[in-house]
Amino acid sequence: MGKGRLQDQVVWISGGASGMGQASAELFASEGASVAIADIQDDRAQDVVSSIEEAGGNAKFHKCDVSCEEDVKKSILATAKDFGGLQILVNCAGIVHVGPLHEYEEQDWDLLMGVNLKSIYFSLKHGIRYLRKHDRSYIVNIGSVGSFIGQAQTPAYTTSKHAVLGLSRSIALDYAKDGLRCNCICPGITDTPMLRYHLSQSGDADTALSDRLRRVPTGAALLPEDIARSVLYLCCEDSAGITGTSLVVDGGYTTAAEWETIGNTRFMEDK
Numbered sequence: 001m002g003k004g005r006l007q008d009q010v011v012w013i014s015g016g017a018s019g020m021g022q023a024s025a026e027l028f029a030s031e032g033a034s035v036a037i038a039d040i041q042d043d044r045a046q047d048v049v050s051s052i053e054e055a056g057g058n059a060k061f062h063k064c065d066v067s068c069e070e071d072v073k074k075s076i077l078a079t080a081k082d083f084g085g086l087q088i089l090v091n092c093a094g095i096v097h098v099g100p101l102h103e104y105e106e107q108d109w110d111l112l113m114g115v116n117l118k119s120i121y122f123s124l125k126h127g128i129r130y131l132r133k134h135d136r137s138y139i140v141n142i143g144s145v146g147s148f149i150g151q152a153q154t155p156a157y158t159t160s161k162h163a164v165l166g167l168s169r170s171i172a173l174d175y176a177k178d179g180l181r182c183n184c185i186c187p188g189i190t191d192t193p194m195l196r197y198h199l200s201q202s203g204d205a206d207t208a209l210s211d212r213l214r215r216v217p218t219g220a221a222l223l224p225e226d227i228a229r230s231v232l233y234l235c236c237e238d239s240a241g242i243t244g245t246s247l248v249v250d251g252g253y254t255t256a257a258e259w260e261t262i263g264n265t266r267f268m269e270d271k
């Protein structure tokens with residue numbers, strides 16, 4: 001593998017076994033980074049590691065429940081030990097819970113907040129001592145269009161994603177003096193297993209997708225690779241000077257006052 005923009009960099013990616021995290025892991029490895037994938041899905045993560053290695057890259061999988069501090073701590077320590085340091089944290093792991101708030105069990109709420117939000121605190125808490133060893137380091141947290149607007153039937157998710165944006169700003173302020181830049185990417189409708197699960201909760205997934213895409217000016221779902229390119233941008237000096245901000249990657253979803261776009265219902269493999 002030739003020299004890339006992330007040569008000699010080490011990145012820890014939560015949720016790297018699937019969707020945007022997987023696409024980010026593969027893109028970062030192709031740019032020369034050593035990649036640690038922290039996820040709960042063994043088989044998928046091992047496949048991602050194998051595909052990166054077959055392409056000549058460097059990757060390791062750590063089984064890690066990001067809502068558990070001890071798991072995150074172990075995974076980050078192992079990353080720094082295996083690869084000789086750590087410069088980049090990408091917090092991509094996430095879950096969604098669909099339903100009205102009065103039907104939530106307390107553990108549904110706590111699990112979602114643990115995976116989507118508290119995990120970012122754990123990764124910074126245990127990663128900061130490695131990030132501080134470098135003149136430049138980067139954190140990207142994955143928010144959502146739900147960081148700005150409400151989404152039906154997902155109160156805990158929407159709350160968590162608003163908080164991810166707030167936490168990203170707070171981290172950016174407090175660690176700027178250490179050369180750390182922290183930003184939040186806010187994706188719109190992106191074709192991943194999570195999206196498919198979410199859509200399937202409302203019956204017919206194709207109809208649900210078509211309905212949603214009516215209000216997306218580009219009329220198409222984003223691909224995980226679209227988000228990965230934005231993550232890369234915020235984890236290198238192409239984005240020098242940008243910190244504490246949100247990068248909305250949503251095909252115009254949150255820009256539109258009207259929504260009569262003819263939906264493009266195609267999923268990724270049909271294109």
Ligand SMILES: NC(=O)c1ccc[n+]([C@@H]2O[C@H](COP(=O)([O-])OP(=O)(O)OC[C@H]3O[C@@H](n4cnc5c(N)ncnc54)[C@H](O)[C@@H]3O)[C@@H](O)[C@H]2O)c1
Pocket residue numbers: 014015016017018019020021038039040041064065066067092093094095115142143144145186187188189190191192193194195224
């Ligand atoms: N797909 C969309 O339309 C969309 C839109 C906006 C934001 N997002 C956000 O993007 C991020 C990535 O989601 P995706 O769409 O790629 O979904 P995905 O389901 O493909 O990937 C999520 C990954 O997180 C992992 N994960 C879940 N719980 C975990 C835990 N406890 N510990 C470790 N890993 C865990 C999963 O195993 C999976 O590999 C999430 O934060 C999600 O909220 C997705």
